[in-house]
Amino acid sequence: MNRRPRRNRKNEAIRSQIRETHLGVDNLIYPIFLVDGKGVKNEVHSLPNNFRWSLDMLLPELEECMKLGIYHYDFFPAMPDEVKDKMATVSADPEKNFYLEALQTIKETFPEIVVMTDVAMDPYSIDGHDGIVRDGKIINDETLEVLGEMAVAQARAGADIIGPSDMMDGRVEYIREALDTAGYSDVSIMSYTAKYASAFYGPFRDALDSAPREAADIPKDKKTYQMDPANKREAILEAELDYLEGADYLMVKPALHYLDVIQTLREHANIPIAAYHVSGECAMLTAACRNGWLTYEKAMPETLLSIRRAGADSILTYFAKDYAQMVREGKL
Numbered sequence: 001m002n003r004r005p006r007r008n009r010k011n012e013a014i015r016s017q018i019r020e021t022h023l024g025v026d027n028l029i030y031p032i033f034l035v036d037g038k039g040v041k042n043e044v045h046s047l048p049n050n051f052r053w054s055l056d057m058l059l060p061e062l063e064e065c066m067k068l069g070i071y072h073y074d075f076f077p078a079m080p081d082e083v084k085d086k087m088a089t090v091s092a093d094p095e096k097n098f099y100l101e102a103l104q105t106i107k108e109t110f111p112e113i114v115v116m117t118d119v120a121m122d123p124y125s126i127d128g129h130d131g132i133v134r135d136g137k138i139i140n141d142e143t144l145e146v147l148g149e150m151a152v153a154q155a156r157a158g159a160d161i162i163g164p165s166d167m168m169d170g171r172v173e174y175i176r177e178a179l180d181t182a183g184y185s186d187v188s189i190m191s192y193t194a195k196y197a198s199a200f201y202g203p204f205r206d207a208l209d210s211a212p213r214e215a216a217d218i219p220k221d222k223k224t225y226q227m228d229p230a231n232k233r234e235a236i237l238e239a240e241l242d243y244l245e246g247a248d249y250l251m252v253k254p255a256l257h258y259l260d261v262i263q264t265l266r267e268h269a270n271i272p273i274a275a276y277h278v279s280g281e282c283a284m285l286t287a288a289c290r291n292g293w294l295t296y297e298k299a300m301p302e303t304l305l306s307i308r309r310a311g312a313d314s315i316l317t318y319f320a321k322d323y324a325q326m327v328r329e330g331k332l
């Protein structure tokens, strides 16, 4: 036998010398849920070990995460029902939207961190949709105006990267122009390029209480704007459009069930590819580990590594802190 692949696996020193993929804490983006108020650290039932934080409680937590080397965060607001309406009016109102104020404080307190924000109507929409709902339909072009104002308000509050997660047509171009006109040409756009109508967003919708409202004239799912899980060529079309419209990063979401899409976009695009390892994917693994069926410290890093191996430059994951902790403890 001339070819014995096992020779290259004979000990850890050799294995680490020829390892093809590395995942550092720098590659991770940590999603965080914010709520109004003081002294709140409220665990998301379906996403154990993740919390809705009030700003005062979050600041020391961010400091702890930074000590572990986490400098990239994506913040999401859990808005009370009273401020929601059909047009997501509160989303761009710095007087009434605690999220904008919180972003500003976070950025002022920790100027060295990269603040990413989410642009979509669902946290603010009484209908629980990412766009304006009228006569049972999601109205694309009017939604763009809401998204543009939301993006500019977030940029004004200090966002470094805007993440449009709404899947309306033409929104990257619209937001790019709105940001540039308002003087924010330095603010980046990480577009949710191939965001699928997935069953794996459940815990996130629990966290924000943002699921579509049940009513006869409200679409019960997001299938007219989020992509069909069966489609891959369409992801390439979305990627081409987002690139031409000015996106700085392309994102695939969810991650694990769409590793082939990550790989395909990696091959087609010359800008960074991000993958969102979504709430349901994390919940699934956590549940198996809590049941004693899998070992967290082995299954979690293997999971994140697989997303990186498929071609993601950045990974948004609720496991960011645990991963960073393992790196710090020399376990990875």
Ligand code: PBG
Pocket: 118, 119, 120, 121, 122, 130, 165, 166, 200, 201, 202, 203, 204, 205, 277, 278, 279, 280
């Ligand atoms: C909403 C949004 C969603 C997620 C991020 N932004 C949910 C949805 O589209 O319903 C999901 C993230 C996750 O599940 O972790 N625009």
